[in-house]
Amino acid sequence: MKTPLMLISILLFYSSCSIFSLPSISNKEDINELETIITENLDSDLDVYSLYFESKTLTGGLDHISYDYKLKGSYFLESLDVSSQVLSDPSKKSKSAYQNKKTFKIKEASITCIPAIYEEALQVLKDHELYDQHKDYYLDSWVFRTNRKGEIYADFILNYFMDTSRGGRTSTTTYGQYEFTMNPDKSIKLNY
Amino acid sequence: MKAKLHALLYTISLLTFLTSCSGNSATASVTSPEGISVLKEKLSETFDKDKQIDGLVFFSNNSTVDAIEQINISFPENNRSTMWFYSYATEKLHKPEAQQILQQMPKTKALEEFNIDKCYTYFKEAVKLIEKETDEFSNYRIDSYAMSVNPTSGNIEHSLTLNTDKKSLKRTFYGKKVNDRLYRFKFKTNEEDVLIATEGLDAFKDE
Numbered sequence: 001m002k003t004p005l006m007l008i009s010i011l012l013f014y015s016s017c018s019i020f021s022l023p024s025i026s027n028k029e030d031i032n033e034l035e036t037i038i039t040e041n042l043d044s045d046l047d048v049y050s051l052y053f054e055s056k057t058l059t060g061g062l063d064h065i066s067y068d069y070k071l072k073g074s075y076f077l078e079s080l081d082v083s084s085q086v087l088s089d090p091s092k093k094s095k096s097a098y099q100n101k102k103t104f105k106i107k108e109a110s111i112t113c114i115p116a117i118y119e120e121a122l123q124v125l126k127d128h129e130l131y132d133q134h135k136d137y138y139l140d141s142w143v144f145r146t147n148r149k150g151e152i153y154a155d156f157i158l159n160y161f162m163d164t165s166r167g168g169r170t171s172t173t174t175y176g177q178y179e180f181t182m183n184p185d186k187s188i189k190l191n192y
Numbered sequence: 193m194k195a196k197l198h199a200l201l202y203t204i205s206l207l208t209f210l211t212s213c214s215g216n217s218a219t220a221s222v223t224s225p226e227g228i229s230v231l232k233e234k235l236s237e238t239f240d241k242d243k244q245i246d247g248l249v250f251f252s253n254n255s256t257v258d259a260i261e262q263i264n265i266s267f268p269e270n271n272r273s274t275m276w277f278y279s280y281a282t283e284k285l286h287k288p289e290a291q292q293i294l295q296q297m298p299k300t301k302a303l304e305e306f307n308i309d310k311c312y313t314y315f316k317e318a319v320k321l322i323e324k325e326t327d328e329f330s331n332y333r334i335d336s337y338a339m340s341v342n343p344t345s346g347n348i349e350h351s352l353t354l355n356t357d358k359k360s361l362k363r364t365f366y367g368k369k370v371n372d373r374l375y376r377f378k379f380k381t382n383e384e385d386v387l388i389a390t391e392g393l394d395a396f397k398d399e
Contacts, residue, residue, distance in 0.1 A: 088363065
């Protein structure tokens with residue numbers, strides 16, 4: 001298994017963060033809301049190389065949706081801040097990272113399947129006897145990409161809390177991580 | 193009593209306002225020909241025109257104005273890289289003790305060889321370069337303007353940073369964002385003394 005990761009945060013900031021409640025891609029009840037956010041803020045016909053749903057670590061609450069695309073020969077990455085629903089300025093990316101990469105349309109990457117895939121991933125952990133019923137597993141990262149054939153697949157990460165130690169005004173949180181891949185046929189695989 | 197105090201405060205603020213206004217026409221800057229002549233005057237009364245220097249930098253007071261607040265000159269002295277600066281706030285030339293030992297002797301030129309009029313030309317050129325690409329920005333101001341002697345060619349190179357206001361809150365492909373309204377662009381001259389953009393205008397340029 002992977003070595004534990006660390007999250008260091010100033011206590012003040014950490015506690016102030018929990019006030020906001022953000023929609024979660026692993027929660028079936030939030031999917032409608034998320035689809036509305038996407039259709040209202042993003043161009044669903046835009047050809048993108050990846051579509052990334054990112055949460056603050058150990059929250060599972062969606063923080064940013066980012067995607068990269070080509071325009072007039074240049075490549076850009078931009079992101080939508082979910083709570084303010086404001087799009088960032090596009091930032092230019094290096095051309096070399098996009099050689100032989102294939103695109104898909106934002107609307108082709110369906111998020112409706114994610115809650116079920118998340119449940120499947122938990123089942124995989126149970127099957128491998130990695131699941132601890134006292135822990136929460138946060139779907140903090142989900143990225144749609146394409147393989148060489150141009151088929152859409154996804155890489156996603158489940159984070160779980162391990163330990164917090166406090167020293168002065170900072171706290172250090174240790175957490176563990178399981179990485180999965182959802183194949184184009186929606187079968188899933190635990191990477192480690 | 194209170195009314196009197198108010199009146200007094202009002203008079204004081206009015207006076208400050210008036211003085212700051214009358215001072216405006218005589219503010220050192222590189223963004224107008226008038227500003228340039230005020231700046232040149234300050235340079236000649238502050239520094240020796242024959243002083244051999246390797247760099248001259250103008251800094252604005254803050255991101256909202258482009259009145260020059262500080263003038264730096266740098267030069268080698270006793271094998272150390274020395275920097276003196278004139279501050280408009282203190283109205284003094286400061287001569288901090290040089291710390292950094294020079295690894296390599298820089299090329300220098302006499303202060304009078306630094307063509308200050310060119311700063312205004314390059315400023316206008318920079319604005320033209322931005323406006324050729326986009327009309328999303330307005331109110332172009334100098335953040336800093338540096339001239340330095342190229343250590344190999346001995347040419348005087350210019351580089352400048354502009355602060356501008358983004359007209360709308362719509363996202364943009366141009367400029368480096370400082371905050372929602374304030375965006376920054378950078379330029380420098382190449383070997384042929386032609387001004388080129390180094391930051392903020394490369395979105396659709398080939399790498």
